[in-house]
Amino acid sequence: MNVYEAWIGDCHLKEVDGQRECRCQVAVWADGYDVFHARLIEHIEAKGLCLLWVEEGLPATRYLQRHSDQQRQIGILARTVHEGHLVELAQTNFQTVETGPDPEHKYLIYEDISDLVPLDDQFGAWPAKNTPDALIHPLFGQPQPATPDDEHYGHEGDVPVMRTFAIIDAAKLQSGFDEIEECGVPYRCLFKGKAAQDLRDVAPYLLEIDAASEMTRRLLTYNPKLPDNMTTAHLWHKEPGIYIRSRMCFDDVWCHFRKFVRIQDENGKWFYFRFWEPSVLDQLPEIFSPENGKKFFARNLSFVLLTANPSAGRIIRRV
Incomplete structure (x- = not known):
């Protein structure tokens, strides 16, 4: 006890x-x-x-x-x-404090996701869905490669598929790291060394998810008939993290976000920066200067932001 x-x-x-x-x-x-x-x-x-x-x-x-x-x-x-x-x-x-970019955040494009409802218990449904209909394309669609992608990779046939990642806060899970370890998808802690070990039950983890994984269903499900803390069955209401689309590999995405785990204040003190909280991600364009904002919201990344109350979603990407 x-x-x-x-x-x-x-x-x-x-x-x-x-x-x-x-x-x-x-x-x-x-x-x-x-x-x-x-x-x-x-x-x-x-x-x-x-x-x-x-x-x-x-x-x-x-x-x-x-x-x-x-x-x-x-x-x-x-x-x-x-x-x-x-x-x-x-x-x-x-x-x-001075805000970063102007109110329109001109280096970013915002696209709201309409008709968004999380999965429920799906009683009697067969086959059961892993993803709400409104999120199939935003999270797992395969858009045509843009011209810069073609130029970067050489030929259209060489452009990698669009992958889907999630950064999940283990503190939102009832059993912390144990649920990450058993999630069935590739994962890696954004902390390193002693911090990764000491804080493993409250640390952020990068996951690579797909439309077929059971973890995807858990992330996108809310069943009011179950206890709120039963995170092995549903997680939507916990707002467990943020979602990223990219053609980059797992290691490159991990390296990108590692750079933002800790930030330094004006007195030189370092702090953990919880950008993986949906409420924080939504405010980053106001928190960051345009220069730092463009580094975080890189052109080869797009973000899917989901909130639980009310159920809402938006896509954020660079111009």
């Missing part, structure tokens, strides 16, 4: 209806990372904020092992949370 205690994290918040942002520490009364993250999200959304990223997310004792110089302030913050007060943000100092 897990024990509830104070968990500490470093987070970057943004006003939903404004341009002000802040970085602060947070204490959450939790018995694991999943509860820590869920309670943090619920708390900040009630305040009209959104979470751009969160770093650490550790029990207070483990957090202090890494940051012994902050013992006094973390001790004070940790003691503020309990069963009757679940979340406490440290002092916040919101500041207006």
